[in-house]
Amino acid sequence: MKYAFALRPAIGLLIFILALPVAGAQQLGTSGGLDSFSLGGMSSQNRQPQSLDKIVAVVNSDVILKSELDAAVAQLKQRNAGQIGQMPPNVLRSQVLDQLIMRQLQIQKANEVGIKVSKAELQQGLSRIAQRNNMNLQQFTQAVAQSGMNMSDLRQHVREEIKISKVRQKEVMGKVSVSDQDVDRYLQNQSLRFSRDHQYHLRQIKLDLPAGSDSTTTGVVRDRLTTLRNQITSGKTSFADAARSVSQGQHAADGGDLGWMSGSSLPDSFDSALAGLSAGQISPVFRGPDGLYLLKLENERGGSNDQSGPAQKKVMVTEAHIRHIIVKPNEIRSDARTRKLAQQIRQRLLAGDDFAALARKYSDDKGTARQGGDVGWIPLNRLSPDTRRHIKKLHKGEISHIFQTHDGYEIIKLINRRERDETQQAKRNKARETLGRKLASEEGNLWLRKLRDEAYVDIRMPNYQPTPGTPGS
Template structure:
């Protein structure tokens, strides 16, 4: 299967029991997370999966006890995010899971049946795979809610980023190591973190370890096991605290420790390229129409779902989509146009719309699916390769800036979840039960 499928399998294995083989009747507990647990078998499989990803590069991994602790922490964070999603009312139904799996299969040039066969051939359980997809969708919804309430991008910021793109200039491939600090850190915690980051910097300066290996071993960032890689960014996308430093560095150089809102960071400039070498401006757009039945506090969810199902049945029976949209859709912005949403890139209207439209062929109509706005029925009407116009370019830049802001804010939010939770780690590196 394609790389995307491999990445999904890797992520799902790390997410807990979702892709696990059947748990043995007697299984140990690796961690207690509030009212949930991480089983020893879950942790062992997740660690084995990380080792498989580093096959041939085992020297980059930390000692077994440290790796186990890192992976356990990842599993803890995933449990906490799923729990917070549930507590805030995030629900993912079977239809949304089915649509996501159909999209995964389509992106890998396979049918759902072929995907299931591949999962079975790998010795994994398809029902547990579904559970993993459901949990990932829940976390996506939680992130989207967080972004809508916490992240704002101004038109001035978009203008500045567009001007930087038009002027060309370099893009920077950067990576980081984070030595985290809790909210309201004490002077002693700050001193210990500073000594740690300075010790890591000394190791790098002496050439005793390369940056990616140090990130895997010492970083508290969620991307530590990816070597701290932050990808390619223009100067305007790099936090101002160290943007000018990066601009004056040569590939391979590492900054001195930098104090930020999440802790101390070391930033490496991996490489530099001209912006003209970046991805082309041609994008794939789709055209679609939809019918929306809204759900809110005054709406019976079951009645809204029933209305969407009735409309879908009429469409299956040959009713005209545009006419039904004009007479029944509750999206005032598209109702008069027969539900037409125009041309857009799949992610423009959020992950649920993107998942549904990606799973369709031109001319096909989706099953009813739910978003935060209500129940949708989507019809994909066209596909094209298009040069990104000014409006779409602005939308893409706005999304990119919002995503960069979200990275840091979301990381702090997850760290707050961790600091507020009861976590009892029972890994070897924790020396047995250890609550915090």
Template sequence: MKNSLKLLLLSTLFMFSSAQQSLANEVELDRIAAVVNSGVVLESEVQDLIESVTLQAKKNNQTLPSDRALRIQVMEKLINDAIIMQLGERMGVQISDAQLDETLANMARENNLTLDQFRQALIADGVDYEKYRESARNELISGEVRRASLRRRIYISPQEVANLLAAMKEQTNADVEYRLGHILIEFPTNPKQADINAAKERAEKVLELLNEGSDFTNIAMTSSSGANALQGGDLGWKTINEMPTLFSELVDGQAKGSIFGPIRTGLGFSIVKLVDVRGRQTVEIEEVKASHILIKPSIILSEAKAEALLQGFIDKINAGEADFAELAKEHSEGPTSVRGGDLGWSEPSKYDPAFADALASLDINEIHKPFRSSFGWHIAKLTGRRTLDATAQMNENRAYQLLYNRKFNMEGTRWIKELRDEAYIEVLESGNSK
């Protein structure tokens, strides 16, 4: 989560100061660009995101589609974001200022900066820090909503895990990674044969343009309905096991620059480009061992009282009047209480983002002050840290995670499409509604 948050914020969500603009421009920027259910997308949000995508494209020496095509893609993203944030509000997902500051502090540490130095560096680059901060909050909320919603939709059978484990043991290409580009020509909901034929015709036209030398990134930003459209369709580096099976069967053993498609899926027609191939990089992962005490607020126990109760536990532990494990057995809610709050060894990314961020700031045997996650209020104690060679892992957990990631990406596209189909959307400048 942390890496994806940082990538998204740094590549697509830079917000720029408009203090020098005239009053007329300020009025224009505050115009409503789209109505999404009971909310709106402002013209200022559209212009901020267009500016940030343009800046990132220049840094990467990428060409951009026409202004109209770029605006359409930006509007699509902001509409999706608005729908997810509205769902998060209904679900009661919140990110406190303390959680947000902790996330930003961890991002600063990754850049060898203090939080204040990180803030000053952003300001020096022309970034409005308060807008950046709220964008980070929204990304954390969006990520939590997405994970909570998709977790219920994904099932992985023991047989699937066993099949993948067997395949991994026989693979001769386990040390190869592929960087893929992806363009999705999406079907409408409940497509008729005419819709499928029209989508295929569009996909074949896109493929023809690519084979004639057109820029893949530009066309992805113009034509793709995929989640990575604003990044030029870039899916990043993946092993054979990490990509959808339909794609892996096509790219395995092929030369970089090869283009494949149209590939029919349940969502539409995909066009895939093998951008690059490399030997698999040695990947080291950190695992942490931790214990926690969880208190869930209720009608009887307020947020403030839950936080105060946990702070009281810390005070007793520091004074030598209580033991962490015994307090967890007596007071903690959830299945770990019988183990004295022991969570065992785990990758931090598998925890709630607020919990992972809290552990990242701790030294061994240090206890974190009370903090809020989506589950409730915690105190956490870090009891161990170790580094493992992830490239050597071919066990059941690894296979399960690979399968989960495959299904998560595909199901995520279906999920947002369903949300859009149920939403009232009106794009005001074009007069179109959906």
């Protein structure tokens, strides 16, 4: 989640964060990350405590000020009035405060585990923001200065966003593991889904997310759907009644009833939501192409014939079987002497000396030297562009020119070349990615809940209402 609360109210530029599409950020439902920063009408406020500013929450050893909350709520209303117009003010302020608290806890966790942000990472982060606004870094810096913002405040906020991204990778993504058995089961389900006569009877609740929605909006809308899901699963309301009340989908008046749909016609974003659902069950809240969704699987039928799955474009990969010799400069042998040695080796190869024998004697790649420099079959797309370019020039049995790599000087002999069908592997990779996103969402929610449960949080906002179903509620 990102607010511009650290910057002084002025004309000009609004920095906000969209929900990330990568594993981790979107799934955690809080911060959006740097890749979604952009500029548009900015309000800003210096985060220096003022004598009359009130504390609305204490988060361990940090505080959140009323001015910060006011600025965040004002920005949310300005950008997304249509999404939140019917929410009671105290509910809206409470949900935004919950988002601010979760962001602060993630920053604290990053500091606790020693997450650092290098100058290069900070510079790259600022450059990505500039690119999103069709500027180079110099132009972006000038635009910030002209708007009256403080560049040092902006740098600090970017540094915090990078910390959040890195601590997620460390604490969440490292725990996400998808087994081959998981992939097998998923593909079996997909085969059934795309069978010729398999159909699903679905109900849907959809809340729109306008293009450019920041993570504050995404978090608030996600909280609304999560609360609604809890009310449905606890029996306080029915899915159909909830859909009629809040859904912004085309079938809201029909209780969100989409009717019977062919499995092959469903959007890709529904894949992981439907995976593992039985009739009568409700999906988790998930991100679709134009909003956040809940699905209820009313029933399913068919699926007895033609379960081969949808047609998939063939994925062909070029592989090369190569031998190589790498010689590296060291404390005894200078770069110039190393290059001269490589030239001498190549001359001997061209004169007919055995490649394997010379590799065993001279190559500094100990992993392949014992095998006479034999690398085996390797996909060209896994090699560096420079190495790939040299291999593409070779015919079977030919020896490359000497070329420099980050390790030293390399000579390659092309043993053979072939095309390999990787369609099935590409299919498995896609399934693994889909399952990984789902597991990351589940693991991320558990991690956030643990952060909140273990923290000291003192809410001092008048009429605060905890968001049901979110960490700390």
